[in-house]
Amino acid sequence: MSTFAKVVCCLVLVLGVANGQGLKVGFYERTCPNAEAIVNEVMTTVFKEALSLSGPLLRMHFHDCFVRGCEGSILLNSSTHTAEKDSPPNLSLRGYQVIDRVKAALEKKCPGIVSCADILAIVARDSVVATGGKFYNVETGRRDGNVSSLSETLTNLLPPTANITTLIAGFSAKGLNVIDLVVLSGGHTIGTSHCSSFSNRLxxxxxxxxxxxxxxxxxxxxxxxxxxxxxxTTLVEMDPGSDRKFDVDYFTLVTKRRGLFTSDQALLKNTVTSAYLTAQSNNGGSTFGHDFGVSMVKMGRIGVITGSAGQIRKFCYKNN
Known part of the structure; x- marks a missing residue:
C-alpha cells in the first residue's frame, strides 16, 4: 500500500470513530428505507393529539444517553422496579406508549431492523420540529442494550440543583463541552416540571x-x-408562555434571572455559557436552531452500541 493510501485509510478510520462509532445518516437506507417517514407519520398523529408530549420525549432521549449511553435502556421495564425508568429523576418522563406505538409500526413494515435507541433519537428530533425547531439529520445505526439499572441514574443524571462546576464536569465526562451544555439546556424551552424539582429555591x-x-x-x-x-404533583412550564414552542425565550428568561432550576441559573456563572445566553437572547436566537441540532447529534453518539453487539428489540420495553 502506498504512503498516500495509508494516510487516506487512517483518515477514514479516524473519521469513522469520530462519527459515532459506526453511526451514519441514512443507516436504514437499504434495510428499511422509509424508517424515518414511518416514525414521522406516527408522531404527526401523536402531536396533533398531545403536543405536550414533545418535551418529555425530548428529555427521554437525553436521559437515555446519559446513563449507559444511547442504547435504549431507559425503555426497559423491571418486575422489581429497579430499572432506569423507576428512578426518581425519571418518574416525570411520559410518552413510553408513544415509543411502543412507533416500534409497532416499524415492526410491521421492517421487522427486526430498527432499534429502540434509534427510535428515541428520531422521535426527539421530530419533537423539536413539531414545536417549531429546526430540522437536523439524525445519525442512526445504534443497537439496543439489555441492562437497565436504577442506581446508575443517580450517579449519571445531573440534578436540577446542580451548580455550574457539577454541570461542566458531568457533560465533560460524556464528551460534551460547555457550549453543548448551554445549547442542550435550551431544550428547556419546551415542556414542564414538577414543583418538587425547584421548590427548594422558593x-x-x-x-x-x-x-x-x-x-x-x-x-x-x-x-x-x-x-x-x-x-x-403540580406541573409548571419551564418556559412560561411558550412551553410548546421551540424558541429562544428560555435564554431570555435565564438572563433575567427567571430560570426555573438552579442548573438553569448556573449558566450565568460561566463566561462562555453566559455569553452564549446573552448573544442568543439579543439576536433572536439566530444560531440556536442550528447549534441545537449539532449538539443533539453529538450527544446521540454517547456510548452507542453498534455492529453485532447488543440486540434489536422486538418490543422496546423488554429484551428479546
Missing amino acids: YNFTGKNDADPSMDPKYVKELKKRCKINDQ
Whole structure:
C-alpha cells in the first residue's frame, strides 16, 4: 500500500470513530428505507393529539444517553422496579406508549431492523420540529442494550440543583463541552416540571425561610402561587408562555434571572455559557436552531452500541 493510501485509510478510520462509532445518516437506507417517514407519520398523529408530549420525549432521549449511553435502556421495564425508568429523576418522563406505538409500526413494515435507541433519537428530533425547531439529520445505526439499572441514574443524571462546576464536569465526562451544555439546556424551552424539582429555591433556601436570592423576586412570588410547600404533583412550564414552542425565550428568561432550576441559573456563572445566553437572547436566537441540532447529534453518539453487539428489540420495553 502506498504512503498516500495509508494516510487516506487512517483518515477514514479516524473519521469513522469520530462519527459515532459506526453511526451514519441514512443507516436504514437499504434495510428499511422509509424508517424515518414511518416514525414521522406516527408522531404527526401523536402531536396533533398531545403536543405536550414533545418535551418529555425530548428529555427521554437525553436521559437515555446519559446513563449507559444511547442504547435504549431507559425503555426497559423491571418486575422489581429497579430499572432506569423507576428512578426518581425519571418518574416525570411520559410518552413510553408513544415509543411502543412507533416500534409497532416499524415492526410491521421492517421487522427486526430498527432499534429502540434509534427510535428515541428520531422521535426527539421530530419533537423539536413539531414545536417549531429546526430540522437536523439524525445519525442512526445504534443497537439496543439489555441492562437497565436504577442506581446508575443517580450517579449519571445531573440534578436540577446542580451548580455550574457539577454541570461542566458531568457533560465533560460524556464528551460534551460547555457550549453543548448551554445549547442542550435550551431544550428547556419546551415542556414542564414538577414543583418538587425547584421548590427548594422558593422555600427555606438557606434555612432562614428565604428564597434563592439569585432568582427574580417577582418570579418567586409567581411560582409560590402555583407551588405550595411539599407540592409533588403540580406541573409548571419551564418556559412560561411558550412551553410548546421551540424558541429562544428560555435564554431570555435565564438572563433575567427567571430560570426555573438552579442548573438553569448556573449558566450565568460561566463566561462562555453566559455569553452564549446573552448573544442568543439579543439576536433572536439566530444560531440556536442550528447549534441545537449539532449538539443533539453529538450527544446521540454517547456510548452507542453498534455492529453485532447488543440486540434489536422486538418490543422496546423488554429484551428479546
